[in-house]
Amino acid sequence: MKLWMGPAGLHIEPAQTRDADTIAKLHTMGFYRGWPREDFVSYIAGEGTPLFVACDAKRKIAGFSMLRIVGDEAELMTIAVDPKWRKRGVGVALLRAMLDDLLMSTAKRLFLEVAADNVAALRLYAKFGFQKVSERKGYYPRPDGTPATAIVMARDLG
Template sequence: MSETACQGGRAARLAALHAAATDSPWTEADFADLLNTPGLLLLEEDAAFLAARTAADEAEILMLATHPSARRRGRARALLHRFHAEARTLGAARAFLEVAADNHPAAALYAAQGYREIGRRRAYYRRPAGPAVDAICLARGL
């Protein structure tokens, strides 16, 4: 099987998981593009994944998704621990991410892992139904 076909299968699998995990899912084409991102760090656990990118001494979590049937079982926490270790190995000294202000479970997970608010992006997340939601910008040292 060609690398392109393997990437296509991976993009489809990630898109399906993301669609189950969020109300604003990325498409398979979005994930195909993501898989070509320079510095991409993609970590997968059963029914969960974390996508991040690294550049110089910074690492940014682009998304963390867990299938609803697999939540509250430590998968996201395990992915964060792996991400922190791998980002340090790649030379990152600090990690960043954004979380929707109304995503309280995710915000609590990140706070428990040492992330602190460093800013906000007003009305950043557009919702299919309802008002836009702020993005809370978080960071922590590695």
């Protein structure tokens, strides 16, 4: 089994089906329209959608990340960290583990989308060599009805 060290006694490993409930809850905490548990069950079981969890020895999950790999391209589908674990290096550790895992894949380039007003995420991605490719105006729905712009970013792998 793949295993990476994380901060504060956490480690990162591939998600298991039993994690789907917690992952769906974390996703809903981090995004206006969270994805349902059933979607995560399918992603965990599927090919081409590696999903990783940052957890402690008792498997209490602090965050997760998910990729989609198609041919020589990969997409960071989502990354979410429990609010009580934010600003403690969990997102950084998840991103490092994903990049490490991608070295063993066919992917040559990694893409992602991030809300233009998510300053912390933009800073994190820039730190890891992602560069802005384009924008998608009005891409993300917001609770107040005003859509947010998505910034599309990419970086080469290896």
